[in-house]
Amino acid sequence: MPAKPVGVGAPGSLEMLQEKVRELIRKKGWERLTEIQEKAIKPILEGHNVVIVAPTGYGKTEAALLPVLSKMLEERAEPVAALYITPLRALINDIYERINWWASQLGFVVARKHGDVPHSERARRLRKVPHILVTTPESLEIDLDWASKFRSYYRNLRWVIIDEVHEIVSTKRGVQLAILLERFRRLAGDFQLIMISATIGEPSITGRAFIGSSRRPLSIVSIDRRKELEILVDYVDAPSTTFWRRAAEKLLSRMEPLTLVFVNSKHVAERLHSEIEKMGIEGVVVHHASVFGEERRRIERMAKEGKLKMIIATKTLELGIDIGSVKRVILFRPAGRVSSLIQRLGRSGHTIGGKMKGIIIASDELELLEAIAEARLTLEGKVEVPEIPAKPLDMAARAVLGMALSGMYTVDEAYEVLSNVYYFRGLSREEFDELVKYLIENKMIKIGEDCRISAGSQFYRIWRFDAGDSRFSWWVHNFSEFFTTMGEKTTYIVKTTDGKTVGELDSDYVIRMLRIGHVIRLAGRNWQVINIDEHSSKVIVTETQGETTAVPFWKGQGPQASRLVLSEIEKVIQEVHGGSLRLPKGLMLSDDARRALERLMSEIKKYYYPAPSRDTIIVERLPEEIVYVTLAPEKVLRTLAYLVMMEAYRNSSEVYAKVSHYGFGLPVNALDFDPLEFLSGMDREEFMQRVWEAASRSPFFVEVAHNIQLVFGVTRRLRKSDKLVYEEAVRQTLQEYFDPESAWALLEGLRKGRVKVKVNQSRSSIYARLVARETPERPWIGSVEELIAETLRGMAFTAEELAEALSLPESLIEVKLRDMRKPTSEYRVFSFIDVDTGEQRWALVEDAETVARSEEFSSSFNPPMKDSLYMLLIKNDTGSLIHAIVRLNDVIEKPEQVVKQIPFNEVYELKVVPLTGYYEGQPPKYQHVPRSIVPYLVLNAATLIQKMQMNNPIF
């Protein structure tokens, strides 16, 4: 898009550019450069690494490009002299054209490369090597890892420009790119790096993420446009029955073509659009990732040609794709982050001296407060600082694999690359060596005689050249997929126990919501979930006549509020509870918003409930749930809620947690302890241990593990014994979804009295009600086996009792229990006879001693006559039979002697025959018994036999 003159800036910097470049600027018809373009010239010409910060549409591309072209002329650049990296294919095509206009007239060749560029065009770059290449991080990785010929031209690399860097700095794509840049530095030396970003906090942190071992000074160039900004906060005032209609009317009343409406979900985009369509309005379209690509391009073209009135879009239109002149931007519901709000507002065009207006529409009272908080921060120039991932080991593994493919690195050199990358700050050589060892053991890499790393056989089993569509396992991938860090979205196949396919479910829904025992409706029938296998992405069901339990469908609440937004919300709440709200210059409220605010204030006054803050925990009893209201990031409150949930889960599998940044809630019925007492009673070590356990049992862990395990070469279900990978998956789960340190600090505050507990005796507050509306989160159960093992822990149950507790068919439980006896089972069980009732009971092998000594069951392991003799008939799985004669006293006093007499680790069948007294029944029999618990079973058999003998005294 053409950069428009703004008429500000340091006069004279233009003169610093080469005459040929200035000539082109005149040819383009620009009288002046924009402020940001002027400002960027000097630091770039001086050879600094530079972060350019400005909103979309200010000509940032040229701000970076023109000085670089000037230097390219000056230094007679050789191909490939410059790289231009952007995260979107659509942006590449846009920018390629723009760069080409300038560069070709200066005698430089420009090329582009991404997955959609036709082969003919790709092949051209070897014959006619470009001076400037425009590409994605993924395509670049392919060049470095795999394109052995073209790679050599990168020795001439002198300039790298990264566009939209705020989009990737906090993601794994950012880690990937930072590693690639460091590899380029080994190849080409200390090139100059220019990063282009939308408004973000602390741009120097973003800079640091990518500058690696570069020794050039880092400069930040930015413009401030707060004074040009006006934000109107509006409100949809309607009962739920007419909400969508009124929301659509509201949008139309605010429309000024072209208007861009940002929503937080595809569902809402479609919902609003259908309502507008019903009203007979034309020229309004929907744009999100599930809209077919061609249709999206068509919409973008029509917008550019001025043929549309309104686009309702999700994040797809947040990035700098050119859609022409946008007159107005509306956020339907707050964005949760200031950076996102600024980025969205930045999509609207601007005129010299004119104010830029944005509108945020809230749909309930608390959203209204959030919208005000976000608007206030924006107008005050505050914005989130991006978070930089720390030491993601899967990315380290991926980097090693990439370097292995290139065949150019020794282990020492690979470590040197990573140790220069900011994302791997603190990665010790020991940790790295452990990783390399693991990768070698798993045959992902091998080390040659020349000490260089190359890819191993397991790597090529996973990423195949010929995978095509014939994927028979979830872990088989096409070779090209190795180069992207994004996990794929999968669906779960729903099958019956006899293998018939019923349908499919979205993996998000399965992992977050669906649990064993639930009844779902699919293809017009009711099905009970028997097993969920996240490894093979299958849900096993059986048809049931039972009613559908109310399994709610996915209804996310939208994006999470950032810590910055949250602390501003706290201030807004305090002010509202105090009866007066501060509105800075540039922030306006619509009449509807004003009325809603007054209503909220009068409700607060009438019921007089306490204001939530980060220093109070307000306990509120709702009919079903107990809610703890406090203000903290969702991750912090999830940490506390999960600790309580996992503790309650010991007694009730019906437990769940509801989490929002206003507090957390738990079902009253599932709690037989006081959560706050429980939480504040732990020491730090126990707390951290429990958080670790809770994270590993959360649905989030399943997703993280699934996404990272392959680069370590683990293709089967991840187990605890895969220590390195398992622990990394827990660590990343904790980092992304939990916040143990802040949660611990909150508990410390509670203990020391800084955080006060209050009980809301009045009507439940608007905050507690919001928490109660959240979707429940539940512990993840990987399989029925795991579920049974969890239930059995420390106890012994009959199959019938288990079936009752788990609400699953008894026949299924019996089949599973018989399986779980076997040595191959992850959770090993055994059975014994409950001598008091005659029933067969099951327990975990690891609990054998506990159960045998427990108050409830010791009578089944305690034969009255301890000097009697018994013969043990012991078979192993090959049919070898041995027998041994034991005296009960010895079994009780020296069980290890008995164990030693058995020559097999695994007993296939154990029979116990009495040698003392008359016994006419079948000898008790046990199958699949590990040698170590034989003594307990001998005692159980003897107790049973003696009881029968006493009941039938024959002499």
Add this chain to the structure above:
DNA sequence: GACCTGCTGCGGCATG
């Protein structure tokens, strides 16, 4: 936990 993004190189041979 809402949304979004990405994806073989190279040489040799046949054909028009």
